[in-house]
């Protein structure tokens with residue numbers, strides 16, 4: 001709550017300053033100047049009042065240009081036409097995320113009638129005996145009556161679990177992002193919502209269900225899977241003779257695997273197939289079920305990695321870096337392959353040494369030949385997420401970086417910075433004439449070309 005108080009105080013000072021100094025500014029001009037003063041004050045940790053002096057321009061255009069130069073110094077040097085995003089604010093005590101104590105424990109479990117006797121429903125009821133449980137006929141119908149959408153509702157989502165029968169949305173080609181080079185990944189949409197709290201998670205903006213959704217009918221999907229090449233979802237699939245498919249798009253693949261047991265039928269079904277490489281993507285160390293089974297080279301466990309400092313402040317409740325890398329070592333011993341996702345990569349003072357340190361840690365325990373792929377992607381998100389991050393995590397420092405509207409209208413680091421980040425990581429990964437299967441996630445073709453990176457699949 002201290003962060004929230006500090007930032008509301010900063011905002012109120014920026015608002016008073018603009019109101020008193022520029023009483024003739026209309027709503028939009030006022031919003032932009034307040035936003036710039038607030039962001040510079042937060043980034044530089046100086047009171048807003050110190051940012052305006054008797055020498056500061058007094059016209060709106062002059063003042064905005066002056067503040068933009070201070071807010072985006074390195075971007076404006078490279079691209080004077082930068083596109084900033086300067087929205088209003090949604091700071092409110094209801095939107096501020098209060099961290100839960102202890103591990104995940106839902107208060108309510110809703111079970112669709114058709115799966116009330118499923119193993120998954122029983123597992124949840126046994127694991128959380130103090131939770132209230134109720135039967136519903138259908139999630140869609142339930143949500144039309146009780147669905148709530150908003151930041152405050154999102155904050156409470158882990159209090160509610162829905163166990164459902166999923167009929168429609170199991171399987172989709174990853175939509176990637178406009179004008180980027182797609183990697184042809186196919187998403188197996190198993191469960192929706194996450195027990196972790198990553199400051200940058202796009203689900204904060206995307207979710208309109210006040211709870212976590214777990215399908216109880218994985219077998220149903222698997223029974224339909226043999227004809228996957230005919231499914232519309234695989235249109236546009238590119239590269240190689242094997243479909244890359246994985247969970248972890250709308251949730252974390254293994255976050256509750258000890259309870260859901262999802263990995264068991266999936267490994268058994270996909271193991272040994274020569275037409276599919278299946279990936280579990282995770283920030284957890286929940287690999288107990290995987291270790292009980294025999295792995296195979298077409299089953300990949302992929303960890304998203306960041307320096308521990310970034311995990312501590314941006315990937316709340318997830319496993320530590322060491323636990324993730326140690327889990328990678330253990331699944332390798334069990335016969336699986338591993339993947340690593342440096343995504344999102346954060347830019348801050350000392351980022352390069354920190355990320356090189358992560359790469360050194362990997363190579364201390366992982367044989368590079370067992371790495372199925374490595375993806376790289378810098379921090380990016382839809383503009384709408386900016387206010388949500390700020391509201392839920394007012395003390396965050398990820399928004400202090402220079403992020404402007406990019407080629408796909410998402411907020412991103414500017415081109416020159418992204419290039420530097422990728423170059424540094426690729427050089428650190430491909431050391432000693434090693435060439436790893438590296439790809440960029442959601443990047444435009446010109447970035448691949450500048451980096452001389454070829455598509456690895």
Ligand code: SF4
Nearest residue numbers: 194196197198201251
């Ligand atoms: S682990 Fe993934 S799905 Fe979960 S909060 Fe973090 S980014 Fe979102």
